[in-house]
Amino acid sequence: MNIIVHTPKDKTEKEALMKRVAAAHAEYILKYIEKLDISAEQKSDLVDIIIRCNN
Numbered sequence: 001m002n003i004i005v006h007t008p009k010d011k012t013e014k015e016a017l018m019k020r021v022a023a024a025h026a027e028y029i030l031k032y033i034e035k036l037d038i039s040a041e042q043k044s045d046l047v048d049i050i051i052r053c054n055n
Contacts, residue, residue, distance in 0.1 A: 008014045029050070033043050 008017050030047070033046055036043060036046075038046075
């Protein structure tokens with residue numbers, strides 16, 4: 001199987017792509033956390049920890 005990937009060449013387009021990828025990644029993480037078998041408080045604490053580690 002051959003896959004052709006067209007990546008953005010322009011700096012603005014690359015930044016836009018990076019933002020879309022980051023948003024998709026964040027959405028995946030939040031949905032994963034929502035499915036965990038832990039309390040809502042623990043989920044909230046986990047999200048807070050992730051945010052603090054990335055700032």
